[in-house]
Amino acid sequence: MDIKTVTYQCPNCNAGLEFDEASGKLRCFYCDSEFTEAQIQDIFKQNEGMKLETDEPELTEQQKTTEEYSGESALYTCPNCGAGVICDTLTASTHCHFCHTPVILTGRLSGEFKPDMVIPFSVTREWAEDGFRQYIKGKFLLPKGFKSEAQIKNITALYVPYWLKSGLTNAHYTAEGKVVHSWTSGNTVYTNTKIYRVEREAEMAFIRVPCDGSRRIDDALMESIEPFDYKGLKPFSMSYLSGKAAEKYDVSAESASVRIDDRIRQAAKDVLKKTASQYSSLSKENCDISFRQQNCVYAMLPVWFLNYTYRGKDYAFVMNGQTGEKFGELPVSGLKRFLFGLGVFALSFVIAVLIGGACLCLG
Amino acid sequence: MSRIKAAALAVVMLLCTVFMCVPASAESYNAILIDDVDFLTQSQKAEVLTNMTEAAEKAQCNIALIISDTISGLSEREYTEKFLDDNFGITSDSVVFYFAANLHFDHDDWLSCSGSCDKKIGENSNVLIKKVYDGLEESGWKGAADAYVSGILELMGVQEGGEPPADEPKFRVILRDEQDVLTDAEETELLVDMQSAADKIECSVAVVITDNILGKTARRYADDFLDENFGFGSSAIVFLFNNDLVSDYDYDSWISTCGRANDLYEYNTDPIFDAVWDKVDATGSYADGIKAFCRYLRSHSSGAIGNTVYDPVTDYQDGTEKAALIGVLLVPPAIVALIISLCVTAAESKKYRKKSPISAAKYLDESRTRLITNYDIFMREYTTHYTKSSSSGGGGHHSGGGGHHSGGHSHHGGGGHHR
Numbered sequence: 001m002d003i004k005t006v007t008y009q010c011p012n013c014n015a016g017l018e019f020d021e022a023s024g025k026l027r028c029f030y031c032d033s034e035f036t037e038a039q040i041q042d043i044f045k046q047n048e049g050m051k052l053e054t055d056e057p058e059l060t061e062q063q064k065t066t067e068e069y070s071g072e073s074a075l076y077t078c079p080n081c082g083a084g085v086i087c088d089t090l091t092a093s094t095h096c097h098f099c100h101t102p103v104i105l106t107g108r109l110s111g112e113f114k115p116d117m118v119i120p121f122s123v124t125r126e127w128a129e130d131g132f133r134q135y136i137k138g139k140f141l142l143p144k145g146f147k148s149e150a151q152i153k154n155i156t157a158l159y160v161p162y163w164l165k166s167g168l169t170n171a172h173y174t175a176e177g178k179v180v181h182s183w184t185s186g187n188t189v190y191t192n193t194k195i196y197r198v199e200r201e202a203e204m205a206f207i208r209v210p211c212d213g214s215r216r217i218d219d220a221l222m223e224s225i226e227p228f229d230y231k232g233l234k235p236f237s238m239s240y241l242s243g244k245a246a247e248k249y250d251v252s253a254e255s256a257s258v259r260i261d262d263r264i265r266q267a268a269k270d271v272l273k274k275t276a277s278q279y280s281s282l283s284k285e286n287c288d289i290s291f292r293q294q295n296c297v298y299a300m301l302p303v304w305f306l307n308y309t310y311r312g313k314d315y316a317f318v319m320n321g322q323t324g325e326k327f328g329e330l331p332v333s334g335l336k337r338f339l340f341g342l343g344v345f346a347l348s349f350v351i352a353v354l355i356g357g358a359c360l361c362l363g
Numbered sequence: 364m365s366r367i368k369a370a371a372l373a374v375v376m377l378l379c380t381v382f383m384c385v386p387a388s389a390e391s392y393n394a395i396l397i398d399d400v401d402f403l404t405q406s407q408k409a410e411v412l413t414n415m416t417e418a419a420e421k422a423q424c425n426i427a428l429i430i431s432d433t434i435s436g437l438s439e440r441e442y443t444e445k446f447l448d449d450n451f452g453i454t455s456d457s458v459v460f461y462f463a464a465n466l467h468f469d470h471d472d473w474l475s476c477s478g479s480c481d482k483k484i485g486e487n488s489n490v491l492i493k494k495v496y497d498g499l500e501e502s503g504w505k506g507a508a509d510a511y512v513s514g515i516l517e518l519m520g521v522q523e524g525g526e527p528p529a530d531e532p533k534f535r536v537i538l539r540d541e542q543d544v545l546t547d548a549e550e551t552e553l554l555v556d557m558q559s560a561a562d563k564i565e566c567s568v569a570v571v572i573t574d575n576i577l578g579k580t581a582r583r584y585a586d587d588f589l590d591e592n593f594g595f596g597s598s599a600i601v602f603l604f605n606n607d608l609v610s611d612y613d614y615d616s617w618i619s620t621c622g623r624a625n626d627l628y629e630y631n632t633d634p635i636f637d638a639v640w641d642k643v644d645a646t647g648s649y650a651d652g653i654k655a656f657c658r659y660l661r662s663h664s665s666g667a668i669g670n671t672v673y674d675p676v677t678d679y680q681d682g683t684e685k686a687a688l689i690g691v692l693l694v695p696p697a698i699v700a701l702i703i704s705l706c707v708t709a710a711e712s713k714k715y716r717k718k719s720p721i722s723a724a725k726y727l728d729e730s731r732t733r734l735i736t737n738y739d740i741f742m743r744e745y746t747t748h749y750t751k752s753s754s755s756g757g758g759g760h761h762s763g764g765g766g767h768h769s770g771g772h773s774h775h776g777g778g779g780h781h782r
Contacts, residue, residue, distance in 0.1 A: 141711060168731075177739070187751050194744040201736035205728040227725050260723075267723035275737065330715040337708060345704035352696030360692070 006106050007079045008242045011035075011043060016080065016101040018243025021121040021157075021321075026239055040239045076105060090214070093159065093238075093246035102243045113248045115236040117164070117299035119228055121157055121244065121321045128155050128304040128319050131326050135317065141340060143310055143333040151308065157321065159241055159300040160222065161213035161249035163256035164230075166206060167294030171268035173200045173287045177279035198282065200272040206264050208297065211256040213249030218316070219259060224327040225320040228301055232322055236300065246300060253296040265289045392419035395427040395450060400464045402430055402504040411508040418512045422519035424480050425450075425457035428511055430504065432464040439463065439473035447475050458484050460495070460511060472595055484518045489567075489597035491518060496591065534561035537569040537592055538653075542606060544572055549650040553657075560657040564664040566624040567599035570653050574606040581605040585619035598622030602639070602656055604649065616640070618778050627663065632778030635659050 008017040010028035017035065020027035025034045035043070077084055080101035087094055092108040095101065109115065123131075129152050136147055145151060177198040182191045208230055212222040234240070269287045276282060302321025307314060310331035317328030394415035398408060411428070419426045427446065434442040443461045451457040456478030463472050474492065476485035484491060491514040498510025536557040538550055545553065553570070561568040569592060576584040585603040593599040601619040608615060616639070618632045628635065638659045643652035 139714065141715065172736070176742075188748050189751065190746060190748045192744060192746045195742045197738070197740040197742055199736055199738040199740070200734070203731075203733045203735060205731035206723060206726050207728050209723050209726045223721065226721050263723035267727065270722060271724055271727065271732070275734065276739075332712055332715050337712065340711065341704045341708040344707045345700045348700035348703040349696050352699045353692065356692060356696050 005076050005079050006104050006238065007101050008040065008104075008239060009080070009101075016243070017239075018102055019120060019240050021124045024120060024122070026242060037237060037239055041237070076103070078103060090216075090247045090250055091245070092248045093241040093244055095243075104238050104241050104246075106238065108248045109238060109241075109246075114298075115161070115300045116297045117233045118159070118236045118240050119230075119232045119299070119301050119322050120234065120240045121302040122232070123302070123304060123319065123321045123324050125155070125157070125304075127324065128157075128321075129153075131304075131319050131324060132306060132317055135326055135328065136330065139330060141332045141336045143331055143336075146308055146310070146331060152306070155304055155306040155317075157244040158303050158305045159244055159246035160217060160303045161247055162210050162299050162301045163213050163249070163251075163253055163260070164208035164210050164297045164299050165257060165260045165294060166208050166297075168292050169204045169206060169264055169268055170290045170292070171200075171202050171204060171265075171272055171287060172289075173269060173272040173285070174198065175273075175276065175282040175285040177276055178281050178283070179278070180280045196279070198276050198279070200275055202268070202272055204268055204271065206267070209260045209263060210301070211251075211260045211263075213251045213256055213298070214247055215250050221316055221318055221327070221329075222303070225303065225318050225323075225325045228320065228322055233299065241300070244302075249298065253298070257294075257296065261289075261291065264291075392423060392456075393425045393451065394419045395425075395429075396508075397427075397429040397431060399431040399433065402464065403508065407505045407508075411505070411512070414509065414512045418516050418521075421521045422515055423456065424478065424515075424519065425455055426512070426515060427451075427457070427459040428462065428508060429460065430462045430464055434461070439471050440475070443473045443475040447477060451477075454478065456480050458515060460491075462495070462507070474596075480519070483520070484515060487518055489594035489599075491515070492594040492596070493592075496594070534558075534565060534598075535567045535593065536561050537567075537571075539569070539571045539573070541571070541573040541575065544649050553650060553653050556654055556657045560660040563661045564600075564624065564627060565598065566622065566627075567593045567597060568657075568660065569593070569599065569601040570604070570656065571601065572604040572606070572649055576603075576605055576607045581614040581617040582619070585617040589619045589621055593621075596622060598624050600624035600628060600660070602635075602653075604652075628660075629778075631663060636778070 008026060009015065010017050010031060010033055012033050013028060013031040015028050015030040017026040017028055017040075019025075020034070023034060025036050026040050027034045076087060078096035078099060078101060080103075081096060081099040083096060083098040085094075085097050085103075087105070090108075091105060092113075093102070093104045096103050132152055132155060136142060175198045177196045179194045179196070180191065181194075182189060184190070210222075210226060210228065212219060265287070268289055269285075272287070273282065273285075304319040304321055306317040306328070308317070308331065309315070313331070315329055315331045317326070317330075319326040394412060396408060396412045396415060403411060415426050415428065427450065429443075429446065437445065439461055443459050446461075447455075447457050447459045451459075454477070457476070458480040459475045461473045461475075472492065474485070474488045476488075491511070494510045494514040495507050499507035502509070536554060538545075538554055538557060540550065557568045557570065569588065571585070571588060573584075579587070581603055584605070585601050588603070589597075589599050589601045599621050601617075603617040603619070605615055605617060616636065618628070618635060620628050635656065638655045639652040642655040643649060645651075
């Protein structure tokens with residue numbers, strides 16, 4: 001059975017509409033028509049209704065074993081050209097490989113997989129590419145192909161599924177604090193140490209602590225481009241996904257909560273430790289955290305992605321699609337590193353020999 | 364007709380007789396003895412002249428001995444060669460010895476040879492002259508004259524002894540250790556080393572270690588040693604270690620040169636002293652210093668004139684020392700460069716890795732954060748103390764530096780070392 005799909009087509013020329021980061025509107029890149037989200041809601045109300053009313057049926061075992069549903073792939077029919085296109089089970093928004101029409105797999109965004117919120121892209125492709133160029137500027141150990149324009153053009157806009165957890169936290173922190181004071185009298189150095197029992201308790205509210213809901217995206221990588229500005233959060237609408245890639249989550253809220261709670265625990269402890277900054281050192285620390293009034297929101301957050309494989313290892317560059325914060329683990333060319341080290345060695349050697357020779361002569 | 368024939372025959376016989384007599388008279392060798400200063404008595408002169416005449420016949424060469432203190436404004440060489448040419452002929456087999464009677468520093472003896480004497484006597488002039496002086500020392504001027512005659516006969520291969528044995532080294536070496544600072548094994552090794560140097564530089568070589576220079580100056584002692592052992596005018600170099608320092612102005616070492624050695628090393632004494640004393644100071648061994656001396660001689664045997672600068676890398680160093688010096692110059696910089704290279708490369712590579720993720724404290728709503736408990740309860744205190752230790756300064760050390768300067772030269776070249 002095909003996955004339910006929808007495509008936003010220009011009412012004027014029928015070409016595919018894509019969300020334009022610069023204007024924040026859906027734009028037809030053929031006739032340059034632009035439509036606001038409200039206009040889109042009106043025009044494509046039917047699509048939205050279809051999405052809401054029709055859930056993707058649960059697949060039978062037999063269906064899963066068929067060619068269309070084998071492994072990590074699934075089949076959908078492009079609503080524009082009718083081509084059958086295979087995609088993986090997590091993809092929620094993509095382009096038809098044949099006619100390049102933006103296709104949103106509504107079935108993947110329904111029911112429990114329907115996002116609550118979305119932050120639309122505001123960082124344009126050009127900005128993302130420039131950001132990448134700036135990031136790799138001056139890094140001369142990169143492999144040659146990594147910096148090529150063809151490689152840079154591979155940068156992809158992706159809506160990453162996130163769990164945003166909010167809640168109240170009660171943190172209770174105890175420790176032994178030392179205050180050390182030294183002074184000198186004559187030839188004798190005196191050291192006075194005062195020991196205190198430190199106790200702190202606080203109630204804290206954490207708002208929308210994020211954790212990405214995709215197993216195949218590195219959590220630490222996503223945390224490197226935080227924070228997102230939640231003022232930009234909007235109620236979810238599929239129109240924002242048009243022209244962009246998107247994935248549904250495969251990490252449940254409960255699993256994501258575990259990671260989020262760890263972050264909150266550490267943060268709470270750090271906050272309470274800061275209140276005991278007058279001590280020279282803190283030892284025998286103990287911190288108990290309890291959570292209450294928690295809730296999790298499923299949101300799609302914008303990220304620009306660039307993947308690169310070098311010697312069998314994957315490297316990813318990511319940029320926050322809202323704030324422009326960027327980071328990536330970059331590959332290092334072994335040959336360039338060796339040559340760089342050799343050059344530094346040669347230069348240092350020559351300088352050291354000259355200095356040594358000069359010292360020898362003067363000695 | 365018969366009368367004419369008889370007359371012609373008579374003339375031919377007369378001519379043949381004449382020609383036969385000429386070679387006989389041409390084959391006679393002359394001996395000339397001149398003693399202007401009457402160092403020899405009349406009877407001694409007659410005896411010496413007789414001996415010289417007999418020797419001339421036996422050796423088949425003309426022999427002349429001139430004991431004089433006037434040479435008419437000519438140099439010794441000019442005088443002697445002119446005497447030979449005028450009295451015996453340019454192409455004759457002759458030997459003439461001018462024995463300077465007053466021995467001024469700039470008025471020397473001279474031996475001139477020609478013909479067959481040139482090779483047999485001229486190339487061994489030092490041997491002959493030494494023999495003469497030995498004779499002079501033993502028996503005075505008569506003894507010197509007799510030694511002159513017997514020396515000529517020996518060198519011409521007439522008497523027993525003849526020419527120097529073929530396998531006898533052409534250039535002599537003398538190692539005189541009067542203070543017994545060298546072991547027998549060291550002496551043996553050093554003699555071989557010195558002989559190698561002597562053969563290379565084509566000069567005789569001597570090293571003297573002494574604490575008794577007989578009341579002379581170091582310079583005089585070295586010069587006399589050279590003359591007495593190798594002969595006046597011989598190509599030789601003598602290195603004197605003088606431990607008989609009676610005043611601060613004495614030289615602790617002296618180099619005396621003559622002949623070819625003078626040409627090679629007269630202006631190179633400073634580097635020689637540096638080479639020798641660096642080694643002696645470093646190892647405390649005279650043997651090492653003498654080896655350094657020999658090394659320098661071998662490495663500077665091509666006749667460079669002028670003061671060469673002591674080059675620690677190329678001069679005086681054998682292969683092992685040179686390798687060690689190069690190691691000292693190159694290994695520490697290589698280690699330093701390697702450490703710097705590793706640190707810089709690691710620092711550059713670190714830029715390519717993940718950074719630390721931000722804390723969740725960024726998501727804290729501070730307006731809703733409430734500190735419920737804030738206790739700091741004093742538990743106890745204690746005080747410790749220690750006394751600072753005093754530090755002492757280190758001692759310095761100083762070593763005396765040595766200056767050295769080259770000396771002038773008499774009829775010898777050379778220089779002195781002063782510490």
